[in-house]
Amino acid sequence: MIRLVVVDDQELVRDGFALILDAQDDIEVVGTAADGASAVALCRAEQPDVALMDLRMPVLDGIEATRRVVVQCPGVRVLVLTTFDDDENVVRALRAGASGFLLKDTPRAALVASVRAVAEGETMLDAAVLRRLVSGHLRAPGPAHAAALARLTGRESEVMRCVAQGQTNAEIAAALHISETTVKTHVARLLAKWGARDRVALVVLAHEAGLVP
Incomplete structure (x- = not known):
């Protein structure tokens, strides 16, 4: 059973997501919160598998809430909710440790699938949206990028x-004609070589290093 918390300052949005997700046989909504501070407290108390987190909220915004949840509740994976006009905050949330993002108008089936995927350790990064997001917020390549690339x-x-293009382990395995276990091994080595926290960090680093056009 996937234990989930839903965080959004808009009651209709919060309750709507909670209603949809709690209706699934394998998902249990264990709490909701209307601001970032309450979200952090809720995650500490409930230790859910996934936190569905809005970015623009009172008291404490979703970016700082994500940062605190990742540090204080390392077992919780944060999936942020966003809109097309919130590029800068999404990039900041990914850097803060979010495991991916969803647009607020995501269809119901995709919402449910995304929560399940994140709970399984995958990241949710729409490739086309991600390219637009990171293109305006990348750090310039430096010696550290070149050194890391040389070690690969x-x-x-x-x-x-492939990771930078938003592909799952299964998709990478199929594309490169290798097993999913081998993909996981390569991803683990990449995380170690780059000193990256997770796949999201790898995505940003890949774009910054110029691996993705």
């Missing part, structure tokens, strides 16, 4: 490029 094998570069 050819296969690791291929896997990192």
Whole structure:
């Protein structure tokens, strides 16, 4: 059973998401919150698997709430809710440790699938939206990027490029004709070589290093 908290300052949005998700046989909404401070407290108390987090909220915004949840509740994966006009905050949330993002008008089936995927350790990054997001907020490549790229094998570069395009482990395995276990091994090595926290960090680093056009 996936334990979930829903965080949004708009009551209709919050209750709507909670109603949809709690109706699933494998998802239990264990709490809701209307601001970032309450969200952090709720995550500490309930230790859910996933927190569905709005970014623009009173008291404490979703970015700082995400940062605190990631530090204080390392077992909780944060999936942020966003709109098309909130690029800068989404990038900041990803840097804060969010496991991905969803647009607020995401269809019901995609919402449910996204929560399940994040609970399983995947990231939710729409490739087209991600390219638009990161293109305006990248750090310039530096010596650290060049040094890290030089340490990668050819296969690791291929896997990192696929990760940066938002592909799941299964999709990468199919594209490169290798097993999912091998993909996981490569991803683990990439995280270690880059000193990255998770796949989201790898995505940003891949774009910054120029691995993705």
